[in-house]
Amino acid sequence: xxxxxIVGYQQSDCVSWAGATNEVELIMPVLRRVFDQVGxxxxxxxxxxxxxxxxxxxxxxxxxxAGVDALGxxxxxxxxxxxxxxxWALYESMLKIRMGHAKSALIYGFGxxxxxxxxxxxxxxxxxxxxxxxxxxxxxxxxMQARLMLDQGLITERDMAxxxxxxxxxxxxxxxxxxxxxxxxxxxxxxxxxxSPLRKSDCPPVSDGASAVIICTVEQxxxxxxxxxxxxxxxxxxxxxxxxxxxxxxxxxxxxxxQGAGMADGSVDVAELYAPFSHQEIILTRALGxxxxxxxxxSGGVLAGNLMMASGLSRIGELFNRITSGEARxxxxxxxxxxxxxxxxxxxxESA
Amino acid sequence: MSQPEVLTQxxxxxxxxxxxxxxxxxxxxxxLRDRRIFGIKxxxxxxxxxxxxxxxxxxxxxxxxxEVGQQGEIVSFAxxxxxxxxxxxxRPFAWAMIKLDGADxxxxxxxxxxxxxxxxxxxxVQAVWxxxxxxxxxxxRCFELAQEN
Amino acid sequence: MSEEREMITGIEAPxxxxxxxxxxxxxxxxxxxxxxxxxxxxxxxxxQNVYCxxxxxxxxxxxxxxxxxxxxxxATVQSFTIVAIPIPNxxxxxxxxxxxLVPDGxxxxxxxxxxxxxxxxxxxxxxxxxLWKPEEEWxxxxxxxxxxxxxxxxxxxxxxxxxxxxxxxEG
Numbered sequence: 001x002x003x004x005x006i007v008g009y010q011q012s013d014c015v016s017w018a019g020a021t022n023e024v025e026l027i028m029p030v031l032r033r034v035f036d037q038v039g040x041x042x043x044x045x046x047x048x049x050x051x052x053x054x055x056x057x058x059x060x061x062x063x064x065x066a067g068v069d070a071l072g073x074x075x076x077x078x079x080x081x082x083x084x085x086x087x088w089a090l091y092e093s094m095l096k097i098r099m100g101h102a103k104s105a106l107i108y109g110f111g112x113x114x115x116x117x118x119x120x121x122x123x124x125x126x127x128x129x130x131x132x133x134x135x136x137x138x139x140x141x142x143x144m145q146a147r148l149m150l151d152q153g154l155i156t157e158r159d160m161a162x163x164x165x166x167x168x169x170x171x172x173x174x175x176x177x178x179x180x181x182x183x184x185x186x187x188x189x190x191x192x193x194x195x196s197p198l199r200k201s202d203c204p205p206v207s208d209g210a211s212a213v214i215i216c217t218v219e220q221x222x223x224x225x226x227x228x229x230x231x232x233x234x235x236x237x238x239x240x241x242x243x244x245x246x247x248x249x250x251x252x253x254x255x256x257x258x259q260g261a262g263m264a265d266g267s268v269d270v271a272e273l274y275a276p277f278s279h280q281e282i283i284l285t286r287a288l289g290x291x292x293x294x295x296x297x298x299s300g301g302v303l304a305g306n307l308m309m310a311s312g313l314s315r316i317g318e319l320f321n322r323i324t325s326g327e328a329r330x331x332x333x334x335x336x337x338x339x340x341x342x343x344x345x346x347x348x349x350e351s352a
Numbered sequence: 353m354s355q356p357e358v359l360t361q362x363x364x365x366x367x368x369x370x371x372x373x374x375x376x377x378x379x380x381x382x383x384l385r386d387r388r389i390f391g392i393k394x395x396x397x398x399x400x401x402x403x404x405x406x407x408x409x410x411x412x413x414x415x416x417x418x419e420v421g422q423q424g425e426i427v428s429f430a431x432x433x434x435x436x437x438x439x440x441x442x443r444p445f446a447w448a449m450i451k452l453d454g455a456d457x458x459x460x461x462x463x464x465x466x467x468x469x470x471x472x473x474x475x476x477v478q479a480v481w482x483x484x485x486x487x488x489x490x491x492x493r494c495f496e497l498a499q500e501n
Numbered sequence: 502m503s504e505e506r507e508m509i510t511g512i513e514a515p516x517x518x519x520x521x522x523x524x525x526x527x528x529x530x531x532x533x534x535x536x537x538x539x540x541x542x543x544x545x546x547x548x549q550n551v552y553c554x555x556x557x558x559x560x561x562x563x564x565x566x567x568x569x570x571x572x573x574x575x576a577t578v579q580s581f582t583i584v585a586i587p588i589p590n591x592x593x594x595x596x597x598x599x600x601x602l603v604p605d606g607x608x609x610x611x612x613x614x615x616x617x618x619x620x621x622x623x624x625x626x627x628x629x630x631x632l633w634k635p636e637e638e639w640x641x642x643x644x645x646x647x648x649x650x651x652x653x654x655x656x657x658x659x660x661x662x663x664x665x666x667x668x669x670x671e672g
Contacts, residue, residue: 356533357529364519366517370514378509378510488512
């Protein structure tokens with residue numbers, strides 16, 4: 001099968017409010033940096049472009065079309081979009097390359113969540129008869145998931161706080177992080193609950209920003225003469241929309257996706273997991289069977305900055321950075337979508 | 353280049369959807385209007401409330417409706433200290449997964465309580481009906497702690 | 502009684518979501534000038550085209566546009582349509598004209614209304630000028646211009662539409 005390489009990754013800062021920055025202005029600087037990283041002029045120099053975003057976040061219809069204004073799409077380019085995290089746009093791009101329809105692809109995701117009330121906006125992705133009309137927010141759903149785990153003795157609040165403390169600490173080395181710092185577990189535990197049993201620190205911040213990745217065939221990467229890492233596997237699985245028919249204390253779909261992607265075929269030095277809530281990182285780590293030899297979320301993960309529709313792609317990009325810098329030889333990136341880890345994608349990336 | 357002024361404007365986005373219910377959701381909502389709660393039997397015999405149209409495991413079309421109790425127990429809950437404008441209460445309340453008597457799968461609804469401490473996993477709750485029912489999920493206004501018999 | 506027992510077959514499930522929109526940098530600069538009664542555009546550093554209203558990028562080149570250019574409020578009709586159906590909640594009564602207009606000094610059209618014209622005589626290449634609201638009503642809004650109306654200038658040939666300098670067109 002055609003081997004596919006990652007050759008570029010850039011992300012904007014995660015900020016709580018992008019201010020006077022529209023979609024194009026948010027995306028364009030990130031695209032410029034990723035083009036420069038690979039030595040390309042603009043989107044005309046890749047064969048395919050695919051983006052991930054959701055117009056409901058900022059309440060602007062066809063915002064994803066406005067995003068195309070950042071590409072330089074004259075003469076017309078091959079372009080597509082997923083109303084999902086851009087990690088799925090990368091998946092679509094890989095199919096495009098494997099079908100022989102492209103040798104290279106630019107993938108970008110952007111999210112401007114600050115204009116709306118994100119947990120309420122996301123409530124409208126739920127069952128339209130039974131849940132959306134109740135406006136059940138996504139933080140509350142995660143809180144119920146956390147309580148299931150706490151009640152069953154699967155985790156403690158201290159376990160959750162340890163995830164947060166490590167995220168904030170790791171994020172000190174991530175210049176694009178929104179939340180970082182040295183914070184003691186006891187200090188976190190001393191904070192009052194927000195949507196009990198969750199504390200505010202167990203929840204991701206609301207973030208605005210964008211990220212971009214360029215992938216291509218290995219031959220193309222060699223021709224461009226840039227450092228690259230190999231995507232050796234990718235798979236995604238989704239669970240029932242009925243939350244009560246899922247085992248919310250586990251992530252079956254993540255485990256299946258990891259099997260499909262071939263995670264077990266080698267060591268996992270690094271795992272970048274899209275765990276919006278602290279307890280979900282523990283669910284994912286266990287579902288994937290990750291042990292002490294795996295460094296989890298060296299970037300700080302999305303507890304340090306959560307770009308809806310881009311952070312899944314960024315997980316893949318962060319892994320690419322670890323591998324091309326020589327810090328890791330092989331690892332996995334995980335992306336999620338939907339409430340309580342409903343839909344999960346796992347990508348395996350290896351050094352060239 | 354001068355720094356631009358920051359121009360902001362609040363606005364409301366409205367989607368005035370009407371939805372066809374189909375026979376399964378329609379039956380459930382019809383029964384709610386009559387202040388009864390119905391579930392449906394899944395392929396493995398489990399009673400699912402609210403009813404699903406297809407079994408998530410076998411994909412079998414489901415049709416065997418079963419009336420369930422109006423009391424049940426809390427499987428998990430989230431205590432909302434600061435309700436949001438869209439929420440059903442303007443004072444602290446809980447979202448909960450509630451397994452009704454006779455059901456095997458929990459439903460998600462809101463629970464009225466004075467404080468988080470009143471609630472617990474396993475606590476018994478009962479449905480409180482809206483003054484007027486119309487065939488909508490909020491015909492069950494909320495759940496509250498069941499009266500001890 | 503039979504009505505009471507009728508099966509539910511549909512529900513009304515309206516969704517209302519609240520947002521706070523913030524204009525981007527380029528639109529904010531544009532709107533700040535419109536509030537002063539001035540139309541501005543931004544020039545692409547690549548193809549040199551001037552966009553009005555600017556969105557912050559040249560969609561053709563994918564480059565940021567930063568150079569601000571003051572435009573004329575005289576414009577040329579690039580295309581138009583006569584609208585014969587009323588728009589809900591719109592006070593404008595049909596038939597009326599919506600036109601793609603290129604202001605002098607810009608290369609790309611924007612959409613606005615035309616009035617004080619004979620609808621059947623509106624044509625491509627026609628010269629028009631903005632009719633502004635009274636200054637005390639000016640806000641951060643394109644409807645500071647009520648509409649564009651024809652002016653007594655010769656038509657612009659089709660192949661020259663979108664190339665008028667800010668100094669205008671003498672024919």
